Amino acid sequence: MTTEQRIDRVETEFATIRQLLISAATYAESANRRIDELGIKQDRTQIMLDELGAKQDRSQIMLDELGAKQDRSQIILDELGAKQDHTQTQLDQLGIRVDQLSSRVDEFIFHTQRLFNKAGGEIEETKARTERLEALMLKLDRNYEEQKSQFQEYQLTTNAALERIDRVLDYLLRQSGN
Numbered sequence: 001m002t003t004e005q006r007i008d009r010v011e012t013e014f015a016t017i018r019q020l021l022i023s024a025a026t027y028a029e030s031a032n033r034r035i036d037e038l039g040i041k042q043d044r045t046q047i048m049l050d051e052l053g054a055k056q057d058r059s060q061i062m063l064d065e066l067g068a069k070q071d072r073s074q075i076i077l078d079e080l081g082a083k084q085d086h087t088q089t090q091l092d093q094l095g096i097r098v099d100q101l102s103s104r105v106d107e108f109i110f111h112t113q114r115l116f117n118k119a120g121g122e123i124e125e126t127k128a129r130t131e132r133l134e135a136l137m138l139k140l141d142r143n144y145e146e147q148k149s150q151f152q153e154y155q156l157t158t159n160a161a162l163e164r165i166d167r168v169l170d171y172l173l174r175q176s177g178n
Contacts, residue, residue: 105133108165136161
């Protein structure tokens with residue numbers, strides 16, 4: 001091989017090496033661009049992850065607040081249940097009082113009927129009082145579910161009526177005994 005052939009061969013090899021270097025440089029630039037793009041995408045992904053984390057934190061705060069509200073609601077419901085039980089107890093006691101009052105009214109009516117023949121003038125007064133007592137009973141039934149303060153006022157009214165009935169019964173019994 002001649003020197004010229006060797007030079008041509010070396011030049012060809014240099015051309016090939018240059019082509020390989022250009023190709024490698026192009027590939028490196030392309031890889032660098034992809035790395036840069038991946039870095040940008042990674043930054044965007046990190047921003048999105050940070051936003052998602054912040055949203056998750058806000059959601060957790062909202063869930064905690066909702067849990068606290070639910071706890072407060074449960075406490076209120078428990079208190080309402082206790083108040084309802086207390087009211088039911090009072091209503092039961094009122095029912096007992098109404099039964100006692102009803103029993104006393106029945107007794108009053110019995111004595112009134114027995115004395116009817118003996119006390120003709122007093123019978124009209126007794127009827128009027130009986131009607132007032134029945135009206136009072138109706139009022140007791142209507143007011144049965146009112147608030148506690150109304151219940152206490154009603155109880156006072158009922159006790160006063162019972163005292164009047166007792167006085168009338170004592171009076172009538174004394175009159176019938178004479």
